[in-house]
Amino acid sequence: MPSNLYIQRTSVDNVIEVAIAKATDTELVEISSELALGLSFDEMKIIQTYFKRVNQNPSDVELQIISQTWSEHCCHKTFKSKIIFNDKEINGLFKTYISNATKEISAPWCFNVFEDNAGIVKFDKGYGIAVKVETHNRPTAIEPFGGAATGIGGVVRDILGVWADPIACTDVLGVGPLDFDYHKLPIGVKHPKYIYQNVAAGISFYSNNLGIPTVNGAIFFDESYIGNVTAYCGCIGILPLNKYAKNAKPGDYFVMAGGKTGRDGIQGVIFASAELTKKSDNDVSRPAVQIADPITEEKLKRATLIIRDRQLASATTDLGGGGLSSGVGETAERYGCGATVELSKVPLKYPSLLPWEIYISESQERQLFVIPPENLETVLTIFEQEEVEATPIGQLTKERRLKLTYKNTPVADLDMTFIFDIPTSTKQATLNNSTNVEPNFAEPANLTQPLMHLLAMPNIASKENIVRTYDHEVKGNTVLKPFQGKYAGPNDAAVLKPLDNSWKGLTISCGMNPTYGKIDPYWMAASAIDEAIRNNIAVGGRRIALLDNFTWGNPEKSERLGSLVRACQACYDISKAYKTPFISGKDSLYNESILGPVTPTLLITAIGIVPDIRSVVSMELKNSGNLLYILGTTYPELGGSEYYKLNGYLGASVPKLHASKARKNYYNLTKAIGSGMVKSCHDLSEGGLAVAAAEMAFASNIGLTFDLKAVPNKAVARNDFLLFSESNSRLLIEVHPKDQHDFEALMKNSCALIGETTKTEKLQIHGINNKLIIDASLSELRTAWKKTLNTEVP
Amino acid sequence: MKTQDIKVCIMRAGGTNCDFETARAFRILGAQTEIKHVNELVKNNSLMDYNIIVLSGGSSFGDYVRAGAIFARTLNAKLGKQMKQFIDENRPLLGICNGFQILVEYGLLPGFEGPSQQPEAALTTNIPQGFKCQWIYLKNENKGKCLFTNQIPQNKILHLPIAHSEGRLLFSKEKEKQTLQKLIDNDMIVFRYCNEDGTTTDPNGTYHNIAGICNKEGTIFGLMPHPERAIYFWQEPTWTQKQQHTSPYSDGKLIFENILNSIAKKQ
Structure with a gap:
């Protein structure tokens, strides 16, 4: 252990710094591992070079900021990196196959895609529909009730993050067979029945208490989900498009609102971007799962909508993966600013959190608002009336630096362009030839x-x-429900009537065919897209937009990456052929356990409209x-x-x-x-x-x-x-x-x-x-x- | 009093969540409808400005302790005086789902001798246990006391949804029979769960299949089902099976219409 490299900082007693300049290559890897940074050797080398150049020792706060910003979960490295496949170079899966399809389709009704917390399409009477679907696999595997609940909590805040009022949730779950033999279950893996019941309880607890109807979803059983639980939480919101405020500028205040900050959810993003091992048992990983409190979120929602309607904020974002680090950093980056934050102002659940813990904690029900100085007092009064704790913690600055202080002593001071110059790599992808054969049995x-x-x-x-x-x-706007008819048959899609003064309806459906993924990832993806669209068409949906959610194995393994490439190629081909653009998406990679990798699973969510709900079928x-x-x-x-x-x-x-x-x-x-x-x-x-x-x-x-x-x-x-x-x-x-x-x-x-x-x-x-x-x-x-x-x- | 002059207050606190659709039900019938946070009513001392107070569904204060318990105590502590005056003047009070739980926790329902110090009933965990979202049938068994149903024909069957995990009405075991007798004698039973053909059934283990009761005066009414989710025909789960829709509305509207008529007539 290179303990001589860790130095207690003299200016403030709860920050250490790392003498990174003199660390050997082996020690760099050890530092990443000991501080749970999840950074590769190449990345540590880049960090070392930067700090050598500025002639400083990085503080633990600074290293954690870099670690969070560069994590797979926050910046989707795999989808952005160059890939060599079949001797050809692919310049980023996301750009080549997903966003390019949307760009080429160029639908005039897409209002905002891929840029913000959720995709937004135009609806009716000046309103837009915002949609987001999240993967929440890891937390759900470790603590199914809390994982499922906070999955919803997070995706609902994504919808609030684009100033939309959440009007419906969707939930898709992949678990192992319920009758799986207990004796065959490896240590540290929970039985599918336990997962199944607790996930359902978590969803019911959170979305019911929040008063958002859960209108669509699916439950899929497969042996590969025993070790790799797959959980998708979606949310749909509605917003008046002229109230979509995203115009933050230097001098505006960061106001943090909602729940207090604790140690729950620390380094969740790092944990989400690594394979689950025996060590990911309860003791190690449970703190990485947040604790859910839907009522705080309900109050936060009320306050958010009041602030939106009175146009008092210049931006907002969810504090989810990466905590304040992502929220503050990405907001500053998006508006070309820098930021200052005083960490001791952040309201804590209990004392003694270290500065780096405060900055990256993923405690639930927290939202970041950017408020022009002249509106600060009014906004704080609104929060008070709604009984939501809200605290100004910092400001956007003209200077492109991220400066954090703790009790007025600097604990981090980083160049914004360095933090957001995320290193990319070139990865190799291969595809194994399928060895599956057709069975032969009599009719x-x-x-x-x-x-x-x-x-x-x-x-x-x-x-x-x-x-x-x-x-x-709940909300009384569900036109087609999960079950229809006197004997409760399974509807293909849910239909909502979100506006009182319009007959226009919203159609929500999904498609997922993981079993096909065991044979051919391309046709699996194509089938999932067709199924989602087909379900939407069946009720009368048209003008369909898509969301993609990938759950895949470790992309460092070339054949896993190869199958991901094939699935993305199908996304491009079919999206183009149907002229159905992707508007948002999310990936969860590294889903591997001691039982093996997850079956490549692509969930497609389809959102359409019907001109008049009275004509739905x-x-x-x-x-x-x-x-x-x-x-x-x-x-x-x-x-x-x-x-x-x-x-x-x-x-x-x-x-x-x-x-x-x-x-x-x-x-x-x-x-x-x-x-x-x-x-x-x-x-x-x-x-x-x-x-x-x-x-x-x-x-x-x-x-x-x-x-x-x-x-x-x-x-x-x-x-x-x-x-x-x-x-x-x-x-x-x-x-x-x-x-x-x-x-x-x-x-x-x-x-x-x-x-x-x-x-x-x-x-x-x-x-x-x-x-x-x-x-x-x-x-x-x-x-x-x-x-x-x-x-x-x- | 004209319907358009009736002022309806949907009262909310953190965790209330059926306020918009409840307000919509009153609004489309022409009443003036406002959604107000308890804090606002306290600050402005404005409870007495309204002709009817509605406690809508939701999970106020997270339903911690017992469903509705904290909201009931908060209301009593912050607005107890005004609430007493409101009730003494026989102004109507409606509690739907979580609102019903609040009325019971407050001691307003059944409230045989007026508001009681301690709750005289409980709305407790369903049997079978767990949350259930489902459309059910209700029979109007009130003989005319309840201001919210007295224009709905007796024994008429209504189709409404339930969505709760604590909807089982329970009285203390040793007084169960007398309590039921008192409810019957005072015409306080309003809705009982039934099947489509009117035979009794019970989706949550509730005593005597009771889904909703009123106080002795018929001015305070609580029910577990959600009439505000059954206002329009297209909210019904079987609307797609019907050939024609003779009315654009659904059964829940009857209850809101009824109370507005009762208020309009009285004043």
Whole structure:
């Protein structure tokens, strides 16, 4: 231990400095490790050179600032770095594949993308919609209740950070199988059941108490999530665009508001950017998870909106990952300023926090406001009225330096351009050839049984017991809820009516196909995008914007990075093909545990609009005697399907996407929905045609009969494959017979009439051999779907 | 008194969160509606400016100690005098969900002999345990005492959502039967949970399927379901199944309309 390098600073008793100039290369690495800086040797070398040049010893505060600013979590190094893939150089994944797609699409309704805490699109009557989805994997794995709760807390503050009023939350969770054998669980890894229940409790606790409806989400089970819990928290907000204040200038005050600062969440960003190991057990990592207090956040929200409406601030930002270090630093950088902060002014939960701890703590429910001097007093009065603690802690300065003091003694003084000149590296990416093979098994004689089993598979089965613990009605603007119809069928997308004086609605959906990621990351990503868009189209959504959230393994390993490159390439291709721009995103890398890497998982969130909520379409069948159409073509694509999984296989024939054709089909379907011809519509996803048909029928207890011979397909010669293939871009559509002619004319042969709705309360499907291959009562199908994860079966 | 002259105050504190939609319900019916923080009412001494006070849903003060307990104590401590005058003048007071919990914790409901020093009932943890967001049916069992429902036909079934984890009404075990008898004798039971066909059911283990009660005068009313979330037809979970919508509104509106009519008539 190079203890001789650490020197107690004489001017202030709780700061040490590091004699970095005389540190050897080995010692540099040791310093990074001992101070938990998470910096590489190359980065430490750059820091050493800087401090040698300015002829100073860095304080611990300064080293922590650099560490935070350069962390993967704060600056997304991997997405910005150069990558060599297939002998070609990619100049940053984010720029090349994500932001370029948005730029090239150049949608006039994008108000602000990628720059701020959340993406903003225009809505109606001068309002904009802000959306952000966060990954919160690490904290959720260590402490599922607190991790899930603070995940929501953080993303809600991101929405407040763009001056928007949060109106809905979304939650997507990836956990291990609930029946996983306890004895096989490695030390330090929590059982999926514990994670599942506590995450749900955390979400329910936080968003319900905050009064924000949780309207959309998913729960996905996969063995790779046992060691790498995957948690996504999303929030949607609404703001009057003329109140979007971002014009901070030198002299403006930093006012810190909300919760007090403690040791919780210290170095969370460093912890988020490293692999979980045995050592990440409770003792080591639990302090990196913050403590949640939704009521403080509720009050903070009220105050924020009052300040916005009275236009008293020049900027605001969430204090999340990296704490004050990120909030102050990034704000100063964004407005081309420097900053001063007096750390002893920060309200603390308890005394004895060291200056560096104060500056990087990630304690929850804290927001940073930038207030022009003339408004300072008014703003502090508003906070007082709302019972929110608020303290001016510093100012923006003209001089481009970051100067921190503690009880008026300097503890950090850094050149802003140095801190934000983030070192990048060139990384190597490779792609392994897939070794997956297609299984070979006979078609079962009885297909009703496999359908029952599929409906009961955890990834398909009803999550009603969990979803009903989330308030999806608060605010009274939820038009399509997670469950629709008398028998609570699963809706494809949520619809909100956010403005009292407008019929315009907001459609929110998601797509995620991790199992395909085990076979092919490109088609996994393409499928996730198509699923999110398809779900949105199904209810009548149009003008769709996308959010990307990557959960991946360690990008230092070239094949992990290679699969990430492929997924990003799909994002570019499909986003361009559908003309659906990305407006925001977030990545979580290094998701590896002693059980191995996470399955590459891309969550796509899609936000659309409907011109009039009275024309939205839900998934439950409406009446007997109506016609049933299928849109799209079925291919023999069962690789990664739930049907193969049911039979114990993964397979290789992952669903592909024919985006230009699908786009035309979606366009026509949107027109049909707009003209009121579509009575119900449901997307085909996990479990394919048979599962989608069963869900539509049992949601309203209206029977359904159809013929597989009429299903348009390419070389699908088996009944089970036609029933359960998961080919993309397909939807089932119910149409009244009087509209048959108009509907078929509009859809231009892309739709096939396959059957009709009946009074029998049964699902009956005829196979290509003309035999009745599925004959099941709706109540039996419904019970199969509900029983797996729900204790009460109605 | 004309509806447009009626002044409604939705009172809030940290953690209140159904105030906007509750205000909207009164506003679309034409009443003057304001959302006021308790601190503002104290500062301006303005409680008596209003014709009706509404405690809306939410998780006031985080529902720490017991749901509604801290708000009830705060209200009593900060505005006790004005509250007493307001109630003595028989001005109506409505508590929805967390608001109902506050009224019970304050001792205003059931309040057989007027406001009680200690709560005479509890709204406690659901059985089965946990938060539940779901649409349920209610039967109006009030015989005409309650100012909030006296124009709604007796035994009419309403469709409203619940969203709570502490909605089980409970009386002390040894006095349970007498309490129920007193509630019946004084016409204080307002809503009971039922199925679509009117048969009784119980989503949260509540005593005697009770979802809402009023005081002896019928001026103070608390209920667990959320009428403010059932104002428009498109808020119903089954609206997509209906062929036509004869009314743009939904059942929750009846309650707000009813109380505004009662106030308009009285003064």
